Amino acid sequence: MIVERAYAKLNLTLEVLRKREDGYHDLASIMQTVDLWDELTFEEADEIEFECSDESLSGRDNLVVRAAEILRDEVEVGRGVRVVLRKRIPVAAGLGGGSADAAAALRGLNRLWCLGLSEGELAEIGAKVGSDVPFLVNGGTAMVSGRGEVLELLPDPGIDRVVIVTPKVGEEASGMSKTGRLFGMLSPASYTTGSLTRKLAARMVEKGDCHPAFMYNVFQQVAPHAFNGWQETYQAFDRMGAPEIVLTGAGPSMFAVAPNKEVGTAWALLMKARTTCDAVSVGLAPRIDIGSSR
Numbered sequence: 001m002i003v004e005r006a007y008a009k010l011n012l013t014l015e016v017l018r019k020r021e022d023g024y025h026d027l028a029s030i031m032q033t034v035d036l037w038d039e040l041t042f043e044e045a046d047e048i049e050f051e052c053s054d055e056s057l058s059g060r061d062n063l064v065v066r067a068a069e070i071l072r073d074e075v076e077v078g079r080g081v082r083v084v085l086r087k088r089i090p091v092a093a094g095l096g097g098g099s100a101d102a103a104a105a106l107r108g109l110n111r112l113w114c115l116g117l118s119e120g121e122l123a124e125i126g127a128k129v130g131s132d133v134p135f136l137v138n139g140g141t142a143m144v145s146g147r148g149e150v151l152e153l154l155p156d157p158g159i160d161r162v163v164i165v166t167p168k169v170g171e172e173a174s175g176m177s178k179t180g181r182l183f184g185m186l187s188p189a190s191y192t193t194g195s196l197t198r199k200l201a202a203r204m205v206e207k208g209d210c211h212p213a214f215m216y217n218v219f220q221q222v223a224p225h226a227f228n229g230w231q232e233t234y235q236a237f238d239r240m241g242a243p244e245i246v247l248t249g250a251g252p253s254m255f256a257v258a259p260n261k262e263v264g265t266a267w268a269l270l271m272k273a274r275t276t277c278d279a280v281s282v283g284l285a286p287r288i289d290i291g292s293s294r
């Protein structure tokens with residue numbers, strides 16, 4: 001049996017530059033994986049079999065199955081696998097859980113099927129599964145551009161602890177159409193040049209830090225209108241004393257940098273006690289080397 005962890009991600013910045021002719025958008029983002037993960041196990045099987053601890057995600061349309069099918073077609077192998085996914089990352093929350101699972105599936109199958117594919121080859125295949133998958137093949141810290149397939153590694157941002165808060169926004173605000181709906185709520189006036197992302201990346205390289213005041217997410221301007229109760233959760237989080245609260249991905253999850261582990265734990269416990277949201281205090285997750293992935 002092979003085991004892989006699928007780490008969630010945060011967007012320290014997220015800018016939309018333009019809409020492309022193919023319907024996708026060009027983005028500029030700094031992504032960071034965090035120590036919140038799903039777990040996937042892989043065993044030999046005759047066909048591609050899949051089971052998830054969340055039964056609503058156990059269908060054949062899950063990105064884990066899609067990743068396995070695309071990989072098998074790309075390398076032209078006739079082998080199967082039984083994959084069991086244990087979910088911990090909130091679903092459709094802007095934390096990249098589905099993409100992280102797909103990336104972990106590519107790593108796990110690369111090992112199980114003894115394919116010997118490189119990081120670049122897995123990332124290239126991952127781009128056919130989803131826009132966040134190429135980054136999540138390795139994770140760590142990176143500046144991401146294009147529609148997610150262009151990666152530039154960055155140094156550790158020097159953040160000790162983050163608190164992630166996921167509001168309960170209802171099923172109508174989640175699901176596969178969520179990201180497209182939020183893109184539709186942006187106007188061309190929301191588009192930027194990517195300079196905010198480049199400035200933060202330069203600061204991380206030159207000064208070795210990532211001050212929350214430099215973080216930005218274009219979707220934060222529409223999140224209060226997109227998710228029922230989002231603003232109330234934001235305000236409750238703000239009252240905890242978080243200096244900067246930033247949306248991640250297309251939301252509805254938001255995060256803040258905590259000064260230390262003790263404060264982060266307190267913020268998370270208080271948010272869970274005072275609201276209906278999920279909240280967790282986590283550290284950062286390092287980049288995964290394909291040769292030593294778990």
